[in-house]
Amino acid sequence: MPPSPSRTPAKPSGLDCRLAVLGSDVRLTPHRREVFEVLASSTDHPTAYDILDRVKSRSPGISLATVYNCLEHLTTAGLIKLVHLERGQSRYCANLHEHVHFHCETCGKVIDAHPVADFDPAKFWSLPPGTKVTRTDLAIHGTCSACAAKS
Amino acid sequence: MPPSPSRTPAKPSGLDCRLAVLGSDVRLTPHRREVFEVLASSTDHPTAYDILDRVKSRSPGISLATVYNCLEHLTTAGLIKLVHLERGQSRYCANLHEHVHFHCETCGKVIDAHPVADFDPAKFWSLPPGTKVTRTDLAIHGTCSACAAKS
């Protein structure tokens, strides 16, 4: 059989550009698009349940399984990132600019911290020869300014 | 009633020094001691189940609940550290020297990387004013030399 032409989602929009730019081949179905849009408009690093709640206002019938499924596809495609800061629920992040996470140990809030200088981990930590680094995840833990002010 | 003198474990050993040095007040019961010793002699960042398996050879009757309980106390006391690199099981680490973790995405191995220079996150990422940093967790992801050689 001949290779089938790639299918495109029903309503192209600005998001498709982003998709194309990143060279991803994920099919952006309506649910995946909604999950992505919800995440892209959130700055609080929501959990899968948070995302389910938010997507439900647009697609009341969506299930948790579909949210996990969409998040999995979007993560694989590199459109979003998975963040692990604590034991328990994973969090998701659609900020693809280089950044690290600040986690307030008092209120649990997660804040993106943007780079002000180039960072090369090899300058600070010694890795065995032959090791290849693909990415680094820095989590900064402490007390946010609001919580620090209270105590 | 008068304040009770601090109780000491039955068989003091070198570990008690470490305990004292760190100013911790955890009671080092036999199980806690074994869990700590198992972890201190491991370099592979074992999970709670791994630790259960290893402790069982010395204390066959120990339960998973006790392992979690011991790990919790040891973590609170600052004797060991909890490491989250991926979704799923937490890992534990008794290396209290300052270090970061390298995680091989191919074989899953976790390697400690030791510092070769002072690292101040504030020099590389901007945090909101008033933020207090208590610790940083850096995870370096990539391919270890063994896996890199294979491919």
Add this chain to the structure above:
DNA sequence: CAATGCAGTTAGAATCATTCTAATTCTAAA
């Protein structure tokens, strides 16, 4: 146009990791 096939979606079950509960055991002080 109807048939087919496949990806997406779903509810609910299953699994996995962790925490909780209530009973029991141990240790050390009274």
Add this chain to the structure above:
DNA sequence: TTTAGAATTAGAATGATTCTAACTGCATTG
């Protein structure tokens, strides 16, 4: 020795995620 409190235990409960099997709808094929 009695007692109080902490440690320990098995198993239940919870919480997060993944799996399963059925169903849906679209797109290509006949």
